Amino acid sequence: MQIAFTKSALPATGAVAAPVFEGGLKEGVFAALDARSKGALARAAATVNFSGKKDQVLDIIAPAFLENSRILIIGVGKKADFTILGAEGAGGLAAVRLMRMREKSVSIALDGFDSDKTTIDGAAAHFAQGFLLRTYRFDKYKTKLEPDQKPQLAKVTIHTPSTKAKVLFAELEKIAQGVTFTRDLVSEPPNVLYPESFAARCKELEALGVKVTVLGVKEMKKLGMGALLGVGQGSARESKLVALEWKGGREGKAPVALVGKGVCFDTGGISIKPAAGMEDMKWDMGGAGAVAGAIKALAMRKAKANVVGVLGLVENMPDGNAQRPSDVVRSMSGQTIEIINTDAEGRLVLADAIWWTQEVYKPVAMVDLATLTGAILIALANEYAGLFTKDDALAAQLLKAGEATGELLWRMPLAKVHDDVIKSDIADMKNTGPREGGSSNAAAFIGRFVKKGAAWAHLDIAGKAWTTKDLPVVPKGATGYGVRLLDEWIRTNYEK
Ligand code: BES
Numbered sequence: 001m002q003i004a005f006t007k008s009a010l011p012a013t014g015a016v017a018a019p020v021f022e023g024g025l026k027e028g029v030f031a032a033l034d035a036r037s038k039g040a041l042a043r044a045a046a047t048v049n050f051s052g053k054k055d056q057v058l059d060i061i062a063p064a065f066l067e068n069s070r071i072l073i074i075g076v077g078k079k080a081d082f083t084i085l086g087a088e089g090a091g092g093l094a095a096v097r098l099m100r101m102r103e104k105s106v107s108i109a110l111d112g113f114d115s116d117k118t119t120i121d122g123a124a125a126h127f128a129q130g131f132l133l134r135t136y137r138f139d140k141y142k143t144k145l146e147p148d149q150k151p152q153l154a155k156v157t158i159h160t161p162s163t164k165a166k167v168l169f170a171e172l173e174k175i176a177q178g179v180t181f182t183r184d185l186v187s188e189p190p191n192v193l194y195p196e197s198f199a200a201r202c203k204e205l206e207a208l209g210v211k212v213t214v215l216g217v218k219e220m221k222k223l224g225m226g227a228l229l230g231v232g233q234g235s236a237r238e239s240k241l242v243a244l245e246w247k248g249g250r251e252g253k254a255p256v257a258l259v260g261k262g263v264c265f266d267t268g269g270i271s272i273k274p275a276a277g278m279e280d281m282k283w284d285m286g287g288a289g290a291v292a293g294a295i296k297a298l299a300m301r302k303a304k305a306n307v308v309g310v311l312g313l314v315e316n317m318p319d320g321n322a323q324r325p326s327d328v329v330r331s332m333s334g335q336t337i338e339i340i341n342t343d344a345e346g347r348l349v350l351a352d353a354i355w356w357t358q359e360v361y362k363p364v365a366m367v368d369l370a371t372l373t374g375a376i377l378i379a380l381a382n383e384y385a386g387l388f389t390k391d392d393a394l395a396a397q398l399l400k401a402g403e404a405t406g407e408l409l410w411r412m413p414l415a416k417v418h419d420d421v422i423k424s425d426i427a428d429m430k431n432t433g434p435r436e437g438g439s440s441n442a443a444a445f446i447g448r449f450v451k452k453g454a455a456w457a458h459l460d461i462a463g464k465a466w467t468t469k470d471l472p473v474v475p476k477g478a479t480g481y482g483v484r485l486l487d488e489w490i491r492t493n494y495e496k
Pocket residue numbers: 266268280284341343344345346371372373374375432433438462463
């Protein structure tokens with residue numbers, strides 16, 4: 001999708017779209033178009049009770065007295081409440097409507113589209129971002145699509161007096177490319193995307209200046225990564241550990257580390273999952289997908305920070321060689337783990353990935369992302385990802401980045417009680433505790449592999465990596481959650 005910005009007047013032909021504030025039908029673009037159409041727009045609005053309430057749509061085909069093929073008006077609610085996230089949502093809604101039309105291009109009027117909470121520059125750039133994010137499709141495996149079932153829209157021209165929107169959007173577009181990278185990875189079926197092919201896709205990031213290192217089983221054995229390797233030992237696919245280094249900051253400065261759970265398929269292993277819904281477990285690599293997409297976004301926009309992304313890539317399968325409940329494995333940290341449930345595999349992968357990250361990179365701060373527990377869905381539904389950390393300053397930074405991007409987080413407890421319940425009778429710890437507090441117990445497990453005093457946060461994104469319904473800037477399917485959040489967190493805290 002090509003998105004251009006211009007100051008020129010709205011064309012008198014073709015499709016035109018514009019947002020309108022609630023109660024703002026007598027002003028700005030709407031009033032101007034209404035005058036040109038000799039009141040046809042106002043009559044249409046009155047007919048369907050359109051007043052500009054948020055997400056209301058007024059779609060007029062072949063409007064009277066106008067040469068335009070279509071006028072699409074998007075309600076954005078009260079001006080006093082209008083933010084950049086509202087602008088993104090309006091862009092997303094416009095995209096849904098315009099993708100269904102036959103025309104190849106559309107003009108969008110963004111004039112008078114500011115509020116106390118955003119400038120016209122921010123509003124126009126984020127409208128474009130929302131538009132772009134919502135046009136995402138994953139249809140590469142649909143072989144029977146007729147040409148008329150595919151969207152024709154290829155060019156969006158935004159008519160706005162804003163002088164800065166174009167520059168702002170150039171950055172946002174790069175972040176969107178990171179989001180798209182993540183969505184593509186998460187959407188792929190597990191017969192196509194497995195540890196080795198995931199690693200191969202990461203190699204594409206070398207073209208952007210990212211240093212990509214891939215460790216295989218042989219190397220990981222040498223390092224003593226018994227926790228990660230135990231998860232993958234029942235799979236015909238070789239486990240991999242991938243490091244993605246973006247060095248845009250001062251040379252020699254310690255990096256920020258992002259660590260992702262990349263379980264390319266989670267059957268549960270010998271503690272096998274029920275059949276119903278097991279297909280969802282193709283997106284159990286959503287944490288690793290988000291980390292890879294965030295590194296892509298940072299590299300695309302040449303972020304002035306040193307960041308390393310580490311992906312623990314495995315497949316959790318039942319097999320004659322699979323690990324058993326009651327096995328004891330030794331992690332790279334030297335700590336031993338009694339396996340109670342082979343379905344609690346994500347924490348085992350992260351245990352070694354996180355330890356290795358600290359040993360090799362000595363990061364200033366470390367955030368891990370994982371589709372870790374079903375329990376986080378019980379607590380937070382699909383609205384928030386769970387944030388677990390003992391570091392209040394880091395929590396504040398991440399919560400703020402979530403608010404700014406709409407990728408929301410909710411802080412969850414991480415206390416001594418959660419650590420107490422994973423004591424084992426025969427090893428240093430066991431990999432599951434009771435059902436009660438399941439997400440916190442899992443976080444406490446990971447916490448045992450974080451070095452004392454390190455700035456670390458864990459994000460449980462099990463409710464966020466995938467959506468079964470369309471969202472304002474996310475079509476149903478892989479969300480790409482985490483990319484914008486991490487980009488924002490790094491931009492506001494580490495790029496100075
Ligand atoms: N990948 C799952 C968690 C999950 C569940 C993600 C639903 C997305 C949607 C994880 O590996 C898992 O199986 N967790 C278990 C842990 C339990 C065995 C302690 C769970 O949540 O049931």
